[in-house]
Amino acid sequence: MDELKNKVRELLGSGTVKVFIGYTTGTAGTKRALFAEKPEDAEGLVFDSSCIQNLAVYVTKQEVKEKGMMGISATLPVMRSLVQLARENQVSDSGIKVIGITPESRLIDFGNLSEVEKYIHQFQLEIDQKNRDMLEKLDKMTVSERWQFWLKELEPCFKCYACRAACPMCYCHRCTVEYNQPQWIPVPSHASGNLQWHIMRAVHLVGRCIDCDACANACPLAIPFNLLNKRMIEDARKHFGGYQPVLSGDHLMSTFKPDDKENFIR
Protein backbone atom coordinates (compact mmCIF):
# COMPACT_ATOMS: atom_id res chain seq x y z
CA MET A 1 0.00 0.00 0.00
CA ASP A 2 2.74 2.44 0.99
CA GLU A 3 4.54 1.43 -2.15
CA LEU A 4 1.56 2.62 -4.22
CA LYS A 5 1.27 5.86 -2.25
CA ASN A 6 4.97 6.57 -2.69
CA LYS A 7 4.80 5.83 -6.36
CA VAL A 8 1.84 8.17 -6.83
CA ARG A 9 3.52 10.92 -4.78
CA GLU A 10 6.57 10.58 -6.97
CA LEU A 11 4.55 10.64 -10.20
CA LEU A 12 2.51 13.67 -9.18
CA GLY A 13 5.48 15.42 -7.59
CA SER A 14 7.63 15.13 -10.69
CA GLY A 15 4.75 16.20 -12.89
CA THR A 16 4.92 12.97 -14.91
CA VAL A 17 1.17 12.65 -14.40
CA LYS A 18 -1.28 15.44 -13.68
CA VAL A 19 -4.01 13.27 -12.20
CA PHE A 20 -3.86 9.80 -10.73
CA ILE A 21 -6.96 7.60 -10.63
CA GLY A 22 -7.03 5.17 -7.74
CA TYR A 23 -9.38 3.92 -5.05
CA THR A 24 -10.30 5.54 -1.77
CA THR A 25 -12.78 4.83 0.99
CA GLY A 26 -16.24 6.20 0.30
CA THR A 27 -19.31 6.38 2.48
CA ALA A 28 -20.21 3.41 4.66
CA GLY A 29 -16.90 1.69 3.98
CA THR A 30 -17.51 1.35 0.26
CA LYS A 31 -14.69 2.04 -2.15
CA ARG A 32 -14.85 4.79 -4.69
CA ALA A 33 -12.54 6.41 -7.18
CA LEU A 34 -10.00 8.96 -6.06
CA PHE A 35 -8.57 11.54 -8.43
CA ALA A 36 -5.30 12.61 -6.91
CA GLU A 37 -3.91 15.83 -8.35
CA LYS A 38 -1.41 16.83 -5.66
CA PRO A 39 1.24 14.62 -4.05
CA GLU A 40 -0.51 14.92 -0.67
CA ASP A 41 -3.75 13.54 -2.18
CA ALA A 42 -1.99 10.18 -2.44
CA GLU A 43 -2.55 9.78 1.33
CA GLY A 44 -6.19 8.89 0.61
CA LEU A 45 -5.34 5.96 -1.63
CA VAL A 46 -6.43 2.51 -0.53
CA PHE A 47 -6.39 -0.85 -2.17
CA ASP A 48 -7.91 -4.16 -1.12
CA SER A 49 -10.11 -6.90 -2.53
CA SER A 50 -13.23 -4.72 -2.26
CA CYS A 51 -11.87 -2.34 -4.90
CA ILE A 52 -13.85 -3.83 -7.75
CA GLN A 53 -14.98 -0.80 -9.68
CA ASN A 54 -13.43 -0.69 -13.15
CA LEU A 55 -11.48 2.58 -13.07
CA ALA A 56 -10.91 2.47 -16.81
CA VAL A 57 -14.39 3.97 -17.11
CA TYR A 58 -12.91 7.38 -16.24
CA VAL A 59 -10.11 7.54 -18.80
CA THR A 60 -12.49 8.40 -21.63
CA LYS A 61 -14.19 11.20 -19.69
CA GLN A 62 -13.55 14.67 -21.03
CA GLU A 63 -13.27 16.27 -17.59
CA VAL A 64 -10.49 13.83 -16.66
CA LYS A 65 -8.70 14.04 -20.00
CA GLU A 66 -8.64 17.82 -19.71
CA LYS A 67 -6.34 17.59 -16.70
CA GLY A 68 -3.55 16.21 -18.87
CA MET A 69 -1.46 13.09 -18.43
CA MET A 70 -3.34 10.50 -16.41
CA GLY A 71 -2.02 7.84 -14.12
CA ILE A 72 -4.16 4.89 -13.13
CA SER A 73 -3.90 2.00 -10.71
CA ALA A 74 -4.99 -0.93 -12.77
CA THR A 75 -6.04 -4.37 -11.68
CA LEU A 76 -6.19 -7.10 -14.31
CA PRO A 77 -9.71 -6.23 -15.59
CA VAL A 78 -8.75 -2.54 -15.75
CA MET A 79 -5.62 -3.37 -17.72
CA ARG A 80 -7.69 -5.41 -20.16
CA SER A 81 -10.14 -2.54 -20.54
CA LEU A 82 -7.30 -0.11 -21.17
CA VAL A 83 -5.86 -2.29 -23.92
CA GLN A 84 -9.27 -2.60 -25.54
CA LEU A 85 -9.79 1.17 -25.25
CA ALA A 86 -6.38 1.74 -26.82
CA ARG A 87 -7.35 -0.58 -29.66
CA GLU A 88 -10.41 1.63 -30.16
CA ASN A 89 -8.21 4.74 -30.16
CA GLN A 90 -9.63 6.06 -26.90
CA VAL A 91 -6.37 6.11 -24.95
CA SER A 92 -2.76 6.11 -25.98
CA ASP A 93 0.68 6.12 -24.43
CA SER A 94 0.79 9.89 -24.68
CA GLY A 95 -2.22 10.16 -22.36
CA ILE A 96 -1.88 7.47 -19.74
CA LYS A 97 0.61 5.95 -17.35
CA VAL A 98 -0.40 2.54 -16.01
CA ILE A 99 0.55 1.29 -12.58
CA GLY A 100 -0.54 -2.33 -12.58
CA ILE A 101 -1.67 -4.18 -9.49
CA THR A 102 -1.24 -7.93 -9.94
CA PRO A 103 -3.69 -10.44 -8.44
CA GLU A 104 -1.02 -10.91 -5.70
CA SER A 105 -1.15 -7.12 -4.99
CA ARG A 106 2.30 -6.58 -6.43
CA LEU A 107 2.88 -3.27 -8.23
CA ILE A 108 4.11 -3.14 -11.83
CA ASP A 109 5.30 0.13 -13.28
CA PHE A 110 4.43 -0.25 -16.96
CA GLY A 111 6.46 1.82 -19.42
CA ASN A 112 3.79 1.72 -22.10
CA LEU A 113 0.60 0.00 -23.18
CA SER A 114 2.46 -2.66 -25.17
CA GLU A 115 3.88 -3.89 -21.88
CA VAL A 116 0.38 -3.94 -20.43
CA GLU A 117 -0.79 -5.98 -23.42
CA LYS A 118 2.06 -8.42 -22.96
CA TYR A 119 1.22 -8.75 -19.28
CA ILE A 120 -2.51 -9.42 -19.72
CA HIS A 121 -1.86 -12.04 -22.38
CA GLN A 122 -0.36 -14.27 -19.71
CA PHE A 123 -3.86 -14.74 -18.40
CA GLN A 124 -6.67 -16.40 -20.28
CA LEU A 125 -10.05 -14.66 -19.99
CA GLU A 126 -12.13 -17.24 -18.14
CA ILE A 127 -15.79 -17.22 -17.15
CA ASP A 128 -16.02 -18.23 -13.50
CA GLN A 129 -17.60 -21.52 -12.50
CA LYS A 130 -20.70 -20.04 -10.87
CA ASN A 131 -21.71 -18.21 -14.02
CA ARG A 132 -20.76 -21.12 -16.25
CA ASP A 133 -23.12 -23.31 -14.21
CA MET A 134 -25.86 -20.73 -14.56
CA LEU A 135 -25.40 -20.58 -18.32
CA GLU A 136 -25.50 -24.35 -18.48
CA LYS A 137 -28.72 -24.31 -16.51
CA LEU A 138 -30.21 -21.83 -18.99
CA ASP A 139 -29.07 -23.99 -21.91
CA LYS A 140 -30.99 -26.94 -20.51
CA MET A 141 -34.23 -24.92 -20.42
CA THR A 142 -36.64 -24.72 -23.33
CA VAL A 143 -36.83 -21.48 -25.31
CA SER A 144 -40.06 -20.56 -23.52
CA GLU A 145 -38.56 -21.24 -20.12
CA ARG A 146 -35.63 -18.99 -20.95
CA TRP A 147 -38.04 -16.31 -22.14
CA GLN A 148 -39.89 -16.54 -18.81
CA PHE A 149 -36.60 -16.51 -16.91
CA TRP A 150 -35.54 -13.25 -18.54
CA LEU A 151 -38.96 -11.64 -18.25
CA LYS A 152 -38.82 -12.29 -14.54
CA GLU A 153 -35.20 -11.19 -14.13
CA LEU A 154 -35.59 -8.03 -16.21
CA GLU A 155 -38.97 -7.15 -14.72
CA PRO A 156 -37.60 -4.85 -11.96
CA CYS A 157 -35.22 -3.03 -14.36
CA PHE A 158 -36.17 0.62 -14.70
CA LYS A 159 -33.32 1.44 -17.06
CA CYS A 160 -31.29 3.63 -14.72
CA TYR A 161 -28.32 2.84 -17.01
CA ALA A 162 -25.99 2.30 -14.07
CA CYS A 163 -24.72 -0.69 -16.06
CA ARG A 164 -23.89 1.63 -18.92
CA ALA A 165 -22.27 4.23 -16.67
CA ALA A 166 -20.05 1.62 -15.01
CA CYS A 167 -18.85 0.10 -18.27
CA PRO A 168 -15.54 1.41 -19.68
CA MET A 169 -16.64 0.34 -23.16
CA CYS A 170 -19.85 2.42 -23.07
CA TYR A 171 -18.14 5.69 -23.86
CA CYS A 172 -20.34 6.98 -26.72
CA HIS A 173 -21.16 10.63 -26.21
CA ARG A 174 -24.67 9.96 -27.36
CA CYS A 175 -26.05 6.51 -26.71
CA THR A 176 -28.75 4.86 -28.83
CA VAL A 177 -31.11 4.99 -25.86
CA GLU A 178 -30.98 8.78 -26.01
CA TYR A 179 -32.23 8.87 -29.57
CA ASN A 180 -35.96 9.50 -29.78
CA GLN A 181 -36.39 10.23 -33.48
CA PRO A 182 -37.11 7.35 -33.80
CA GLN A 183 -37.34 6.08 -30.25
CA TRP A 184 -35.09 3.03 -30.48
CA ILE A 185 -35.56 1.83 -26.95
CA PRO A 186 -38.98 2.40 -25.37
CA VAL A 187 -38.47 4.51 -22.26
CA PRO A 188 -40.99 3.13 -19.72
CA SER A 189 -39.89 0.48 -17.26
CA HIS A 190 -41.63 -2.22 -19.17
CA ALA A 191 -40.74 -5.69 -20.45
CA SER A 192 -40.43 -4.72 -24.09
CA GLY A 193 -38.11 -1.76 -23.55
CA ASN A 194 -36.11 -3.61 -20.91
CA LEU A 195 -35.60 -6.55 -23.22
CA GLN A 196 -34.52 -4.32 -26.08
CA TRP A 197 -32.12 -2.37 -23.91
CA HIS A 198 -30.38 -5.48 -22.65
CA ILE A 199 -30.19 -7.01 -26.13
CA MET A 200 -28.72 -3.80 -27.45
CA ARG A 201 -26.21 -3.50 -24.64
CA ALA A 202 -25.08 -7.09 -25.07
CA VAL A 203 -24.68 -6.75 -28.85
CA HIS A 204 -22.74 -3.52 -28.61
CA LEU A 205 -20.30 -5.24 -26.27
CA VAL A 206 -19.72 -8.32 -28.38
CA GLY A 207 -15.99 -8.76 -28.83
CA ARG A 208 -15.28 -5.80 -26.55
CA CYS A 209 -16.51 -6.91 -23.14
CA ILE A 210 -13.62 -8.14 -21.01
CA ASP A 211 -15.81 -9.69 -18.31
CA CYS A 212 -14.98 -7.30 -15.47
CA ASP A 213 -18.55 -7.49 -14.08
CA ALA A 214 -18.58 -3.75 -13.35
CA CYS A 215 -22.07 -3.56 -14.93
CA ALA A 216 -23.53 -6.26 -12.73
CA ASN A 217 -21.84 -4.82 -9.62
CA ALA A 218 -23.32 -1.41 -10.40
CA CYS A 219 -26.86 -2.72 -10.87
CA PRO A 220 -28.97 -1.62 -7.89
CA LEU A 221 -31.29 -4.57 -8.47
CA ALA A 222 -28.64 -7.26 -8.98
CA ILE A 223 -30.04 -8.32 -12.34
CA PRO A 224 -27.77 -11.00 -13.81
CA PHE A 225 -27.62 -9.45 -17.29
CA ASN A 226 -23.88 -9.99 -17.33
CA LEU A 227 -24.73 -13.60 -18.21
CA LEU A 228 -25.49 -12.28 -21.68
CA ASN A 229 -22.03 -10.75 -22.01
CA LYS A 230 -20.41 -13.89 -20.68
CA ARG A 231 -22.24 -16.04 -23.18
CA MET A 232 -21.15 -13.70 -25.96
CA ILE A 233 -17.51 -14.12 -24.87
CA GLU A 234 -17.84 -17.90 -24.82
CA ASP A 235 -19.56 -17.99 -28.18
CA ALA A 236 -17.20 -15.54 -29.85
CA ARG A 237 -14.36 -17.79 -28.79
CA LYS A 238 -16.22 -20.85 -30.04
CA HIS A 239 -17.04 -19.36 -33.43
CA PHE A 240 -14.08 -17.16 -34.23
CA GLY A 241 -11.18 -18.42 -32.12
CA GLY A 242 -9.23 -16.53 -29.45
CA TYR A 243 -10.66 -13.82 -27.26
CA GLN A 244 -8.17 -11.36 -25.80
CA PRO A 245 -8.03 -7.58 -25.98
CA VAL A 246 -5.18 -6.59 -28.31
CA LEU A 247 -3.58 -3.28 -29.20
CA SER A 248 -3.64 -3.84 -32.93
CA GLY A 249 -5.17 -6.27 -35.33
CA ASP A 250 -8.67 -7.21 -36.31
CA HIS A 251 -11.63 -6.28 -34.21
CA LEU A 252 -13.88 -9.28 -33.73
CA MET A 253 -17.06 -7.68 -35.06
CA SER A 254 -15.63 -5.30 -37.63
CA THR A 255 -13.88 -8.03 -39.53
CA PHE A 256 -14.85 -11.37 -41.06
CA LYS A 257 -13.43 -14.49 -42.59
CA PRO A 258 -14.81 -15.65 -45.93
CA ASP A 259 -15.13 -19.10 -44.39
CA ASP A 260 -16.92 -18.14 -41.17
CA LYS A 261 -19.01 -21.18 -40.29
CA GLU A 262 -22.75 -21.12 -39.72
CA ASN A 263 -25.52 -23.66 -40.14
CA PHE A 264 -28.64 -21.52 -40.27
CA ILE A 265 -28.49 -19.70 -43.63
CA ARG A 266 -30.33 -21.40 -46.45
Place this chain on the structure above:
Amino acid sequence: MAEFEPKIVAFVCNWCTYAGADLTGTSRIKYASNVRIIRFPCTGRIDYMLLIKAFDEGADGIIVSGCHPNDCHYTSGNFHARRRWIMFRDLCNLMGIDMQRIKFSWVSAAEGAKWAEVVNSTVTDIRALGPYEEYRRILNHHSKEVTNG
Protein backbone atom coordinates in the same frame (compact mmCIF):
# COMPACT_ATOMS: atom_id res chain seq x y z
CA MET B 1 -62.48 -18.40 -36.92
CA ALA B 2 -60.44 -17.78 -40.05
CA GLU B 3 -57.13 -19.53 -40.37
CA PHE B 4 -54.21 -17.69 -38.78
CA GLU B 5 -52.35 -15.62 -41.34
CA PRO B 6 -48.82 -14.95 -40.16
CA LYS B 7 -47.31 -11.53 -40.59
CA ILE B 8 -43.84 -11.92 -42.04
CA VAL B 9 -41.36 -9.10 -42.44
CA ALA B 10 -38.58 -9.68 -44.95
CA PHE B 11 -35.39 -7.65 -44.69
CA VAL B 12 -33.66 -8.01 -48.03
CA CYS B 13 -30.75 -6.44 -49.85
CA ASN B 14 -31.33 -4.33 -52.91
CA TRP B 15 -28.90 -6.12 -55.20
CA CYS B 16 -29.72 -9.78 -54.83
CA THR B 17 -32.81 -10.82 -52.94
CA TYR B 18 -34.90 -7.77 -53.87
CA ALA B 19 -34.03 -8.34 -57.52
CA GLY B 20 -34.67 -12.04 -56.97
CA ALA B 21 -38.12 -11.28 -55.58
CA ASP B 22 -38.69 -9.10 -58.63
CA LEU B 23 -37.82 -12.05 -60.81
CA THR B 24 -40.29 -14.20 -58.89
CA GLY B 25 -42.97 -11.72 -59.90
CA THR B 26 -41.93 -11.30 -63.52
CA SER B 27 -41.67 -15.07 -63.82
CA ARG B 28 -45.30 -15.24 -62.66
CA ILE B 29 -44.47 -17.55 -59.79
CA LYS B 30 -47.18 -17.42 -57.16
CA TYR B 31 -46.13 -17.26 -53.53
CA ALA B 32 -47.66 -16.46 -50.18
CA SER B 33 -48.74 -12.85 -49.75
CA ASN B 34 -47.95 -12.77 -46.02
CA VAL B 35 -44.60 -11.19 -46.53
CA ARG B 36 -43.83 -7.48 -46.31
CA ILE B 37 -40.57 -6.79 -48.05
CA ILE B 38 -38.27 -4.07 -46.76
CA ARG B 39 -35.44 -3.16 -49.09
CA PHE B 40 -32.00 -2.35 -47.75
CA PRO B 41 -28.90 -1.23 -49.61
CA CYS B 42 -27.04 -4.28 -48.29
CA THR B 43 -27.40 -7.05 -45.72
CA GLY B 44 -24.61 -5.28 -43.88
CA ARG B 45 -27.08 -2.47 -43.26
CA ILE B 46 -29.69 -4.71 -41.63
CA ASP B 47 -29.37 -3.63 -38.02
CA TYR B 48 -30.24 -6.34 -35.50
CA MET B 49 -32.42 -3.80 -33.68
CA LEU B 50 -34.65 -3.64 -36.73
CA LEU B 51 -35.38 -7.35 -36.37
CA ILE B 52 -36.42 -6.78 -32.78
CA LYS B 53 -38.49 -3.79 -33.90
CA ALA B 54 -40.34 -6.05 -36.35
CA PHE B 55 -41.42 -8.28 -33.47
CA ASP B 56 -42.21 -5.14 -31.52
CA GLU B 57 -44.60 -4.07 -34.27
CA GLY B 58 -46.34 -7.41 -34.19
CA ALA B 59 -44.50 -9.58 -36.72
CA ASP B 60 -44.84 -13.33 -36.30
CA GLY B 61 -41.83 -14.20 -38.38
CA ILE B 62 -38.86 -12.57 -40.06
CA ILE B 63 -36.87 -13.37 -43.19
CA VAL B 64 -33.41 -11.90 -43.61
CA SER B 65 -31.93 -12.41 -47.01
CA GLY B 66 -29.16 -11.10 -49.23
CA CYS B 67 -26.45 -11.96 -51.69
CA HIS B 68 -24.59 -15.25 -51.54
CA PRO B 69 -21.08 -15.08 -50.07
CA ASN B 70 -18.68 -13.52 -52.57
CA ASP B 71 -21.59 -11.94 -54.47
CA CYS B 72 -21.97 -8.78 -52.39
CA HIS B 73 -22.32 -5.60 -54.41
CA TYR B 74 -20.12 -3.93 -51.82
CA THR B 75 -17.69 -6.87 -51.72
CA SER B 76 -18.02 -7.77 -48.06
CA GLY B 77 -21.30 -6.50 -46.59
CA ASN B 78 -22.81 -9.95 -46.39
CA PHE B 79 -19.68 -11.36 -44.73
CA HIS B 80 -19.95 -8.73 -42.01
CA ALA B 81 -23.65 -9.40 -41.70
CA ARG B 82 -23.10 -13.12 -41.39
CA ARG B 83 -20.67 -12.70 -38.52
CA ARG B 84 -23.14 -10.40 -36.78
CA TRP B 85 -26.02 -12.82 -37.25
CA ILE B 86 -23.99 -15.68 -35.83
CA MET B 87 -23.57 -13.74 -32.57
CA PHE B 88 -27.03 -12.22 -32.61
CA ARG B 89 -28.72 -15.60 -33.00
CA ASP B 90 -26.80 -16.97 -30.05
CA LEU B 91 -27.82 -14.00 -27.94
CA CYS B 92 -31.50 -14.20 -28.91
CA ASN B 93 -31.45 -17.90 -28.26
CA LEU B 94 -30.14 -17.30 -24.75
CA MET B 95 -32.80 -14.63 -24.20
CA GLY B 96 -35.55 -17.04 -25.16
CA ILE B 97 -36.50 -15.43 -28.45
CA ASP B 98 -37.70 -18.21 -30.72
CA MET B 99 -35.06 -18.58 -33.42
CA GLN B 100 -37.47 -20.63 -35.54
CA ARG B 101 -39.17 -17.33 -36.26
CA ILE B 102 -36.16 -15.69 -37.89
CA LYS B 103 -35.07 -17.28 -41.16
CA PHE B 104 -31.84 -16.41 -42.89
CA SER B 105 -31.18 -17.12 -46.53
CA TRP B 106 -29.04 -16.19 -49.49
CA VAL B 107 -31.19 -15.51 -52.56
CA SER B 108 -29.47 -14.18 -55.68
CA ALA B 109 -31.06 -12.03 -58.37
CA ALA B 110 -31.39 -15.16 -60.53
CA GLU B 111 -33.14 -17.22 -57.87
CA GLY B 112 -36.73 -16.15 -58.27
CA ALA B 113 -37.94 -19.67 -57.62
CA LYS B 114 -35.84 -19.95 -54.48
CA TRP B 115 -37.37 -16.76 -53.10
CA ALA B 116 -40.86 -18.17 -53.57
CA GLU B 117 -39.75 -21.33 -51.84
CA VAL B 118 -38.16 -19.40 -48.94
CA VAL B 119 -41.32 -17.35 -48.38
CA ASN B 120 -43.68 -20.28 -48.73
CA SER B 121 -41.75 -22.52 -46.38
CA THR B 122 -41.42 -19.68 -43.85
CA VAL B 123 -45.16 -19.05 -43.95
CA THR B 124 -45.84 -22.79 -43.49
CA ASP B 125 -43.43 -22.95 -40.54
CA ILE B 126 -44.77 -19.83 -38.85
CA ARG B 127 -48.36 -20.92 -39.43
CA ALA B 128 -47.52 -24.13 -37.60
CA LEU B 129 -45.90 -22.17 -34.74
CA GLY B 130 -48.91 -19.86 -34.46
CA PRO B 131 -48.94 -16.15 -33.63
CA TYR B 132 -45.94 -14.91 -31.62
CA GLU B 133 -48.05 -14.59 -28.50
CA GLU B 134 -45.10 -14.57 -26.13
CA TYR B 135 -43.74 -11.38 -27.64
CA ARG B 136 -47.11 -9.73 -28.10
CA ARG B 137 -47.85 -10.14 -24.43
CA ILE B 138 -44.94 -7.88 -23.50
CA LEU B 139 -45.69 -5.18 -26.03
CA ASN B 140 -45.74 -1.75 -24.55
CA HIS B 141 -49.16 -0.24 -23.89
CA HIS B 142 -47.86 2.81 -25.67
CA SER B 143 -47.23 1.08 -28.94
CA LYS B 144 -49.83 0.69 -31.58
CA GLU B 145 -52.60 -1.85 -31.36
CA VAL B 146 -51.41 -5.05 -32.98
CA THR B 147 -53.85 -6.62 -35.35
CA ASN B 148 -53.71 -9.68 -37.49
CA GLY B 149 -53.55 -9.60 -41.25
